[in-house]
Amino acid sequence: MIPVIVLLALLIGVSPRWVESRPLSPMPEQQSRVTQETETKSDVEEKSSITEKVTYALPLLEGVIDPEEYILGPYDRLVLNLHGPEPRSFSLTVLPEGDVFIPGVGTVRADGRTLAQFRLDLSARIGEFFKNIELFCYLEVPRTFRVFVTGDVNNPGAVEASAVERVSDAIARAGGIKGGGSQRCLTLQRNDSVLDVDMVRFRLLGDFRGNPFLASGDRIYVPAGGMHAMILGPVGRAGYYEILPGETIGDLVELAGGFLSEAVSDSVLVSRVDEGGDIEMFFVPSSRFDMVLRDHDEVSIY
Numbered sequence: 001m002i003p004v005i006v007l008l009a010l011l012i013g014v015s016p017r018w019v020e021s022r023p024l025s026p027m028p029e030q031q032s033r034v035t036q037e038t039e040t041k042s043d044v045e046e047k048s049s050i051t052e053k054v055t056y057a058l059p060l061l062e063g064v065i066d067p068e069e070y071i072l073g074p075y076d077r078l079v080l081n082l083h084g085p086e087p088r089s090f091s092l093t094v095l096p097e098g099d100v101f102i103p104g105v106g107t108v109r110a111d112g113r114t115l116a117q118f119r120l121d122l123s124a125r126i127g128e129f130f131k132n133i134e135l136f137c138y139l140e141v142p143r144t145f146r147v148f149v150t151g152d153v154n155n156p157g158a159v160e161a162s163a164v165e166r167v168s169d170a171i172a173r174a175g176g177i178k179g180g181g182s183q184r185c186l187t188l189q190r191n192d193s194v195l196d197v198d199m200v201r202f203r204l205l206g207d208f209r210g211n212p213f214l215a216s217g218d219r220i221y222v223p224a225g226g227m228h229a230m231i232l233g234p235v236g237r238a239g240y241y242e243i244l245p246g247e248t249i250g251d252l253v254e255l256a257g258g259f260l261s262e263a264v265s266d267s268v269l270v271s272r273v274d275e276g277g278d279i280e281m282f283f284v285p286s287s288r289f290d291m292v293l294r295d296h297d298e299v300s301i302y
Contacts, residue, residue, distance in 0.1 A: 059142055059162040067115035073163065073216050074098060074111065075143040082126070084133030094143070105129050115139055147214055149174035151222035152181030166211045167197050167220055182225045184242045188212060189219040200242065204255060229293050231256045233301030234263040243293050250289040252299060264302045271298040 072094055080090040080102070092100050098111025100122075108125050110118050115137075123135050146158045147170050154175030161170050167188060177183060177199075186197035197220070198210030229252055230240045236257015243252065249268060259265040267285045273296055274280055284291055293299075 059144075059164050061164055065115070065139055065142075065164070067119070069213075070115045070139065070142075070163065071215065072110040072113055072115060072118055073143055073145070075145075076110070076139065076163070077141040077143075079138050079140045080122070081136040082130065082133050083136070084130065091140070102126070143216075145216035147216075147218040147220065149220045149222070151186075151220075152178045152224055153222050154178060161214045161218075163213065163215065165214050166208075167214065168199060168202065168211050170214060170218075170220055171199075171222070177222055180225050181222045182242065184244055185223055185226055187221045187223075189221070190215055190217070198244075200255065204237070204257070227293075227295035229295070229297040229299065231299045231301070234260040235301055236260065243295075246292060248290045248292055249284060249299060252293060253289070259301065269300040269302070271300070272296075 074094050074096045076094045078092040078094070078100065080092055082088040082090075090102060092102065094100055094110045098109060099107040100110045100118075101107050102122075102125075105126055105128075108118070108122050113121065119135075119137050122137055126133070126135060142163045144160055144162045147161045148158050149170050150156045153171060154177075156174060159170050159173040161173070167186070171177060183199045184201070186199065188195040188197050195212055196210070197212070198207070200210075201207040202211040225242055227243050227245070228240055229243045231252050232238050235253065238256060241252060241255050249270070253259065253268075265286065267283050268289075269281060270284050270291075271279055271281045272294060
C-alpha cells in the first residue's frame, strides 16, 4: 500500500525525496537582507567598540584647564590657529626633547613652561615671520607618562598617569595604601625637590596642596604609619587620627570637623601616657589649644 504522504507528493508533482524533513533556506532576497542586517549590526558593534576605546583613552578632568597652572611636557598635543590674510592651522606635539616644531618658523621651547607662558613665547616667535595675524593656541589632549609609587602600597611600581591627574590617582592605580601605611606623611620627589603629600587633609578638608598634580617621572613614597591621637565627643568626625610632628590640639579639632553646637569649646580633657607608662589626665583651656600632641594622646570634648 502506498503511503499517503508519498501519494500526495506524486499528485502535486513533487519528488518524494522533497517530502523529507530538512531545514528551510531563505529565499535569495531574504538571504541578502539577512546578510545585510548581520553586517550592519556588526558594523554598529565595531563602531561602538571603537568609540568606547577613544572615550576611555581621554583623561577625566576635574575642571577646565588653567593655562596659568598647566605645565607642558613631551607628548602634549596642541592645536594652533593663525588668523590673518592667509589663515593656517597646525596640529602640534611637544617632542621628546621638549620643543615644539612649527613648519616655516622653527622650534619653540615648551617643556616646563605653563601653557600661558608658552603662548607668549609662541606669539613672539611667530611674530618674527608673520605680520597682522591673530594667534590662538590650545591644549588638545594632555600627555600621559609613567610615575613610580613605592612603599606601603598594595602594588608598588610604575603606573600610567596624565598631567591632569593627582597623587591620589596614582596611588589608586597602585592598589591603594596598605592598612599600616601612612596617609599623611607621603612624599613626592620631583627632580631635585621633595613635596609633602597629605591624603587626610585632602579628603577631609579639601586641601589640594596635599594632593598635587603629577608630572613625568614623579616618585611617590608611602612610609609606614606614624603617630596617632584620638578625639572623642561632640565634634564633626570623632575618631582615631594620624598626626604629624608638631601638630596641636587645634589641628586635631580641625581634622575632626570642629566643635558641634552642643560642645563645651572653652576646654578639653587630655589623657596622656607618660614616660613611665602611667596615664595622666588634665584639662587644657582654649587659650592653650596650640599645645603639641604626643603619640596616643586622647582628647575628650564635653
